[in-house]
Amino acid sequence: MRRPWLLQAVALITGLACCAVSRAALEIDPPLFHAGDVQAGGPLSHRFTLINQGPDAVEILEVRPSCGCMTGTPDRRRFGPGESGSLLLEVNTLTQPDGPASWRVTLLCKSGEGVEEKTLTLTARIQADITLEPSSLVVVTEGAMDREVTLSDRRPHPLTVVKAETTSRQVRARVDEPSRDADGRWRCVVHLEAPADMPDGRHDEALHLYTSDPEYPDLKMPFTVVKRSRRRVSATPAAVELTAGGSPARLVLLRGGDGDMIEIEGVNADDAAVRCEWSPGSRPTGAVRVRVDPAKLTADGLKAMVHIHLSKPAVQTVDVPVTWTPR
Numbered sequence: 125m126r127r128p129w130l131l132q133a134v135a136l137i138t139g140l141a142c143c144a145v146s147r148a149a150l151e152i153d154p155p156l157f158h159a160g161d162v163q164a165g166g167p168l169s170h171r172f173t174l175i176n177q178g179p180d181a182v183e184i185l186e187v188r189p190s191c192g193c194m195t196g197t198p199d200r201r202r203f204g205p206g207e208s209g210s211l212l213l214e215v216n217t218l219t220q221p222d223g224p225a226s227w228r229v230t231l232l233c234k235s236g237e238g239v240e241e242k243t244l245t246l247t248a249r250i251q252a253d254i255t256l257e258p259s260s261l262v263v264v265t266e267g268a269m270d271r272e273v274t275l276s277d278r279r280p281h282p283l284t285v286v287k288a289e290t291t292s293r294q295v296r297a298r299v300d301e302p303s304r305d306a307d308g309r310w311r312c313v314v315h316l317e318a319p320a321d322m323p324d325g326r327h328d329e330a331l332h333l334y335t336s337d338p339e340y341p342d343l344k345m346p347f348t349v350v351k352r353s354r355r356r357v358s359a360t361p362a363a364v365e366l367t368a369g370g371s372p373a374r375l376v377l378l379r380g381g382d383g384d385m386i387e388i389e390g391v392n393a394d395d396a397a398v399r400c401e402w403s404p405g406s407r408p409t410g411a412v413r414v415r416v417d418p419a420k421l422t423a424d425g426l427k428a429m430v431h432i433h434l435s436k437p438a439v440q441t442v443d444v445p446v447t448w449t450p451r
Contacts, residue, residue: 149178
């Protein structure tokens, strides 16, 4: 039996919920701004006006830029009814290609019981006489770092890099001598170098290239270094335990993290009663057969250590304890 009153109630509740979610309380005036022609490497920013035109307070929960070359910074996060504020959108134009470009910021806003998204867009036409490649740089490393950034200038009289530095104490900027590519365009390679003992974690930094050109006195490029601890190579079993009357040998398997290839450089034991066999070459799983020589064992048993020297995934040594117990 149908219940019309129940269907009507469900429809009413659904309609009220949709109204709550779709209500546009925070307005952007205007949501789109065209900046015209902009030289690559030059400043590009615009301040958008935000107005709460709803009856409830609005809170900006999240600011989502469309790429890592830009930042969106609101001057406030909470707007009472009728209150206004602004959001400053700044773009790093040095990494932008030649031609039309657009950048978008999405705001996740809460008003009353509803949550909505608001989008603002900045457009421009980039004139890329000067370019810096790659356009974005994120380096994930477990050891030392050396990455190249190429600065190009297609003008008849190119600039000169006077000084290069980074905002990190760990990352050093080194500039090569300028040269010309196959098309005759001036180019300069900058190396970003960091030592293997750089602290673990995420490092958000910036490269500054100071030049002789008054139009481009400071070319800035953000970069990120994610330093990870070296992944350990696991041995299975972690220890070899043998007994009299049992098998005199055991196979030890070596595996790296994230499917890294294993290459065994050599194996040695600190007791003459232990012999090891392995296969050379790089493979997903390394294998070492650990064997004891019964003729060299004593009645007291055996406690030894096998040292497995690896060249991949990194130069390191994996130690495996070996014991033999008489019955």
